[in-house]
Amino acid sequence: MLTKKRWLILAHGFNMDGRASSQTITDKMPYLLEAGIEPIVFSAITGIKDQRFPHRQFLAWGPAAFRFDFRHWIANQYGRGLFYKVSTGMVSLLLAPFIALEKFVLGYSSQWSWSIPAYLHGLSLIRAGKVDLIYSTGGAWSAHFAGLWLKKKTGAPWIAEIHDPLVIRKSPDDQGFETRSNRDARFRQYLEKQICKYADLASWFTEGAVHYAKVRNPNLNTPSNAHGFMVLPGAEPPGGLSHAKTHQYTxxxxxxxxxxxxxxxxxxTILNALVPLFKKYPQARERVQVHAYGAPLDPLTVDAIKRLEFDDVLLAHGRLEKDPSTGKSGRERVVEKMQAADVLILLHGNDEWCAEYIPSKFYEYLWADRPIWGITHRNPQLDQMLVERGAYLSPQNDLETVEFALEKIWLDWENRQLVVPTGVPIDVKQATYRILAEMQDKIERSA
Structure with a gap:
């Protein structure tokens, strides 16, 4: 039975519709409550205030973070119409010189200053005897920075859940020891060392991230330092999805x-691979469409659309947010589009940090029960999970293999024989209970 039940949860993003860093912690809450945890959540004002437990939202103290938080708060309250454009534009204009000064003096990522109110309010609660354990999660490293301050000041048990690697390596030969030229990157190097020294538990989302953290911090997993481990974050059924919708060919x-x-x-990458496909199968030119949801198009994609005259091939739908007319949340709308897909594209990237990173969208894709086409880079763990689920798989740096996979998808679709996904989704409950078990084990070994 877990003895540390009153948890202070530090999460800059919390209850932010469609935001991966938010969903990772928000989706854990029912299972933490089920396990008897009594949470107090500190977050920015960017999400919806939770009514199930104490949830306190703080404005960051720096101008860049204030601008970021203000934009999300206005969008939540009034939508992204004219008032949003006018009010956020005026605030951005007023804050511009102060943001420039902040960047010049410090050079940190914008959310750093949220650490200050999180620390001050957390310290008050701990001194009042209302907190047994600190749990920082992110996303934004400001939560971990506040957790570090609180740990050093109070000695309370501290769990750090690190989403993306804090130290971004540049090549396979780069272990992350070299001092970075960017001030924010240098600070993240320092923060990783501090987490590995002072946290009671430190978790990462991939085997690669744990491996390189241990290379840089050989004290990790020694009795007096953090116990580091890997836990797959998983995902809850998007939009409350309980079962997959039967696929219909169109x-x-x-x-x-x-x-x-x-x-x-x-x-x-995909647009370029369509060129030989259309040459070999001219009828595919009128039958294949690529849909992009959730973000603006990147410059390379925009250039490829113009260069290849693919305006009718790639359709950009932008971010799906709550629909006032139907009441559906962004996540509910997203899952509808996922289920309408023939194949879900999982772009991994081509940077070295892919060895330590798995796109969070992968876990939601598993719930949609649609074929996945993974275009991956230097991550055997991700490749293995895709292979186990019958996915189409291509190395990012091998254009010929990408073209081959695309042709196979086309032929499978033409024959109405797209692969049927195998395996089961990875849920959030397993992640939550792994963390609880690791914490209880740590407490018992320290007793």
């Missing part, structure tokens, strides 16, 4: 991507 082959795009994670 006259279009719909390849759908959900989530962020960038030059290192670009749909241009």
């Amino acid at each position: 006259e279009q082959l719909n390849l759908c991507h959900f989530g962020s795009l960038a030059n290192d994670r670009s749909l241009s």
Whole structure:
């Protein structure tokens, strides 16, 4: 039975519709409550206030973070119409010189200053005897920074759940020891060392991330330092999905991507691979469509659309948010589009950090029960999970293999024989109870 029940949860993003860093912790809450945890959540004002437990929302103290938080708060309250554009534009204009000064003096990522109110209010609660354990999660590293301050000041048990690697390596030969030129990157190097020294538990989302953290911090897993381990974050059924909708073939082959795009994670990879497909199968030119949901198109994709004249091939739908007319949340609308897809595209990227990263969208894709086409880079763990589920798989840096996979998808679709996904989704309950078990074990070994 867990003896540390009153948890202070530090999560900059919380109850933010469709935001991966929010869903990772928000989806754990029912299971934490089920296990008897009594949470107090500290977050920014960017999400919806939770009514199930104490949830306190704080404005960040720095101008850049204030601008970020204000934009999300206005969107939640009034939507993204004219008032949003006018009010956020005025605030951005007023804050511009202060943001420039903050960047010049510190050079940290915008949410750093949320650490200050989180620390001060957390310290008050701990001194009042209302907190048994600190749990920082992110996402934004400000939560871990506040957790570090509180740990050093009070000695309370501390769990750090690290979503993306804090130290971004540049090449397979780069272990992350070299001092970074960017001030934010240097601070993240420092923060990782502090977490590995002071946290009671430190978890990462991939085997690669744990491996490189241990290379840089050989004290990890020694009795007086953090116990580091890997836990798959999983996902809850998107939008409350309880079962997959039966797939229906249509006259279009719909390849759908959900989530962020960038030059290192670009749909241009697929657009370029369509060129030989259309040459070999001219009828495919009118039958294949690529749909992008959730983010603006990256520059490489925009360039490829113009260069290849693919305006009718790639359709950009943007971010799906709550629909006032139907009441459906962004997550509910997303799952509808996922289930309407013929194949779900999972772009991994082409940077070295892919070895330590699995796109969070992968876990939601598993619930949609649609074929996945994974275009991956240097991550055997992700490749294995895709293979186990019967996915189409291509290495990012092998264009010929990408073209081959696309042709196979086309032929399978034409024959109405797209692969049927196998295996089961990875839920959040397993992640939550793994953390609880690790914490209880740590407490018992320290007793």
